[in-house]
Amino acid sequence: MSDNLQLLRSRTPFLWLNPHATGKGTGDFTLSDMLDAEARLARCAPLLAQLFDEAAVTNGIIESPLLKVPNLARRLLPNGGTLLLKADHDLPVAGSIKARGGIYEVLAFAEKLAMDHGLLTLGDNYRKLAEPEARTLFGQYTLAVASTGNLGLSIGTMAAALGFRARVHMSFDAQAWKKELLRSRGVEVVEHEGDWTEAIRVGRAETLAMPNAHFIDDENSRALFLGYSVAAFRTAAQLRQNGLTPDSEHPLFVYLPCGVGGAPGGITFGLKTIFGPKAVRCFFAEPTDAPCMTLGLVTGKFNEISVYDIGLTNRTSADGLAVSRPSRLVSREMDTMLDGCFTVPDEILVPYQQTVRGLENQKIEHSSAATFPGPRMVLESTFCDDHGINPANVRHLLWTTGGRYLPDPLKSFVY
Numbered sequence: 001m002s003d004n005l006q007l008l009r010s011r012t013p014f015l016w017l018n019p020h021a022t023g024k025g026t027g028d029f030t031l032s033d034m035l036d037a038e039a040r041l042a043r044c045a046p047l048l049a050q051l052f053d054e055a056a057v058t059n060g061i062i063e064s065p066l067l068k069v070p071n072l073a074r075r076l077l078p079n080g081g082t083l084l085l086k087a088d089h090d091l092p093v094a095g096s097i098k099a100r101g102g103i104y105e106v107l108a109f110a111e112k113l114a115m116d117h118g119l120l121t122l123g124d125n126y127r128k129l130a131e132p133e134a135r136t137l138f139g140q141y142t143l144a145v146a147s148t149g150n151l152g153l154s155i156g157t158m159a160a161a162l163g164f165r166a167r168v169h170m171s172f173d174a175q176a177w178k179k180e181l182l183r184s185r186g187v188e189v190v191e192h193e194g195d196w197t198e199a200i201r202v203g204r205a206e207t208l209a210m211p212n213a214h215f216i217d218d219e220n221s222r223a224l225f226l227g228y229s230v231a232a233f234r235t236a237a238q239l240r241q242n243g244l245t246p247d248s249e250h251p252l253f254v255y256l257p258c259g260v261g262g263a264p265g266g267i268t269f270g271l272k273t274i275f276g277p278k279a280v281r282c283f284f285a286e287p288t289d290a291p292c293m294t295l296g297l298v299t300g301k302f303n304e305i306s307v308y309d310i311g312l313t314n315r316t317s318a319d320g321l322a323v324s325r326p327s328r329l330v331s332r333e334m335d336t337m338l339d340g341c342f343t344v345p346d347e348i349l350v351p352y353q354q355t356v357r358g359l360e361n362q363k364i365e366h367s368s369a370a371t372f373p374g375p376r377m378v379l380e381s382t383f384c385d386d387h388g389i390n391p392a393n394v395r396h397l398l399w400t401t402g403g404r405y406l407p408d409p410l411k412s413f414v415y
Helices: 002-009 031-051 070-076 097-118 126-130 133-136 152-161 176-184 196-208 222-229 231-240 261-273 292-301 328-337 348-360 372-377
Strands: 016-017 066-068 082-084 142-147 164-170 188-191 212-214 252-257 280-287 340-344 394-398
Touching: 002 133, 002 292, 016 292, 031 097, 031 126, 031 222, 031 231, 031 261, 066 070, 066 231, 066 340, 070 261, 070 348, 097 126, 097 133, 097 152, 097 222, 126 133, 133 152, 142 152, 142 196, 152 164, 152 176, 164 176, 164 196, 188 348, 196 212, 196 231, 222 231, 222 261, 222 328, 252 261, 252 372, 261 280, 261 328, 280 292, 292 328, 292 340, 328 340, 340 348, 340 372, 372 394
Parallel strands: 082 394, 142 164, 142 212, 164 188, 252 280, 252 394, 280 340
Antiparallel strands: 016 340, 066 082
């Protein structure tokens, strides 16, 4: 542990392979939980199609494509191999991976509230949640969240569309354009001078003191986690359609950007639940100055240690990853489920962002680019030998975070 801790302290990019990995978690989440979440999203699909033109195109199913990226593959896998990109940077409505968990938790809360007040039953068309009676009810409640940007966009957009009072606490590193977009959608933005950990502490306390208010807690939310996990069902179908269903002989290596951990944790849980722990191997990417999940897992202290405790700044241009402590719920779930983590310097983010735009015409945020060194780092490690995996049989999947609504200042590209 001491060598790993020194690498973290010195901001040295490195790959940590989890010595405790079994591919299985705590048992606190099950396939039944995932199926319940998927069914809830299916019930809400007509509602989403009515509320958002972007969702109407897909009949209310908010999903991203699985892309083949041959030009990027030649850059990242010079010895050959299959590289895929799960394009959550282009998810409709919220424009990021947070559309999954964030929208799901708002819908789950709205469903329960409407049922508790006799406005909805399971057999109803969920378009009823957009009718005046439901909107009047929702208008009496505040939904709040703390965010560096994308989760706030997701929850704020969905909550406001249903008629809730939406309140988003944003840390100092949140991008100005995300605040402006939220305000244009009728969301109240509360700006904080501190980082995300401070914003969530203040936001949670404030919301708990308010009547008729619900705080969506990115550090401890089961609903967020399960909303993200549903991605595994959709991705499994896309892999089958491409003849790429993973198994232990042809594993899928998945590289996910990690902030507090909810999105990559939920997706990791979902994929490993569906395909099994040997068919899917998952690795989290974090900035060298904000490696909160890596730190929590390496030390075994989970959320009880902060990147500040080891002299790091928690400052990164990958705003969605600027988190000083990991989720308690997710870090403990990943303790034996996750295969590894790797850290990357900020200096690589813009070049990779520009490269994927130039080579594949995909517009991504800095956070998404953090995963790009992953395939090389894992293939150059002992991981495949340790697990008896033929590197030639591995399929690599980069999972992106945000980008759909990103302002486009890039005029030229550096390859």
